[in-house]
Amino acid sequence: SYDLTQPPSVSVSPGQTASITCSGDDLDRKYVSWYQQRPGQSPSLLIYRDTKRPSGVPERFSGSNAGNTATLTITGAQAVDEADYYCQAWDSSTVFGGGTKLTVL
Amino acid sequence: QVQMQESGPGLVRPSETLSLTCNVSGYSIINGYFWGWVRQPPGKGLEWIGCKYHRGDTYLNPSLKGRVTVSLDTSTNHFSLKLSSLTAADTAVYYCARCFLGISVSGSRDPNFDYWGQGTLVTVSS
Numbered sequence: 634s635y636d637l638t639q640p641p642s643v644s645v646s647p648g649q650t651a652s653i654t655c656s657g658d659d660l661d662r663k664y665v666s667w668y669q670q671r672p673g674q675s676p677s678l679l680i681y682r683d684t685k686r687p688s689g690v691p692e693r694f695s696g697s698n699a700g701n702t703a704t705l706t707i708t709g710a711q712a713v714d715e716a717d718y719y720c721q722a723w724d725s726s727t728v729f730g731g732g733t734k735l736t737v738l
Numbered sequence: 739q740v741q742m743q744e745s746g747p748g749l750v751r752p753s754e755t756l757s758l759t760c761n762v763s764g765y766s767i768i769n770g771y772f773w774g775w776v777r778q779p780p781g782k783g784l785e786w787i788g789c790k791y792h793r794g795d796t797y798l799n800p801s802l803k804g805r806v807t808v809s810l811d812t813s814t815n816h817f818s819l820k821l822s823s824l825t826a827a828d829t830a831v832y833y834c835a836r837c838f839l840g841i842s843v844s845g846s847r848d849p850n851f852d853y854w855g856q857g858t859l860v861t862v863s864s
Contacts, residue, residue: 634800634801662844662846663842663844663846664842664846664848664849666849666850666851668784668851670784675833675854675855675856675857676776676784676833676851676854677854678850678851678852681838681848681850681852682848682850687852717783719783719784721849721850721851722849723839723846723847723848723849724846725800726786726797726798726799726800727786727789727797727837727839727847727849728786729776729783729784729785729786730783731783732783732784
């Protein structure tokens with residue numbers, strides 16, 4: 634089975650840039666999506682097709698995918714961005730990464 | 739605006755079959771997209787269960803295959819999940835979602851789930 638590996642936690646100071654990575658074999662040959670899940674809420678789509686933002690997602694969220702690693706970047710992190718983040722890709726079936734808890738402090 | 743709402747029992751006994759329904763409003767499921775389910779055990783990450791297209795194409799998590807059925811009812815615009823042979827490990831919040839499974843240039847699928855229900859907690863216990 635295909636595995637996507639994320640760091641369990643990332644911390645960032647308000648206003649600084651946070652990067653959350655997602656690693657998998659030949660990941661740059663797949664499209665990666667990212668989801669944000671705030672405490673007690675359903676996941677919401679943040680980035681799809683590596684870099685695209687759905688309507689309504691703030692511009693401070695961006696994505697990239699190169700080599701074996703996809704990266705979600707939050708430029709100018711805010712307290713409201715404190716949440717769990719999950720990457721997703723397809724390899725015979727869809728797979729989610731284990732999730733990364735972002736702390737803004 | 740697409741809205742999705744799960745319904746079903748909150749408590750199911752081990753070895754029994756779980757049945758959940760997702761009611762969709764604001765979009766007709768016959769108009770396209772796959773429709774599916776994702777679950778999340780308490781305090782853990784997301785696990786994809788499966789997605790189904792109204793014309794029949796179905797993708798299921800290999801680890802759950804044999805226990806999972808996803809069905810669509812286009813007449814009432816809802817879809818359902820059945821998960822059999824339940825154990826405590828199936829205790830989770832179950833989400834329904836609209837699944838986009840486009841085809842990438844490499845021929846692989848391009849997955850993203852753009853609308854989600856609020857989730858329903860299912861506990862498997864005697």
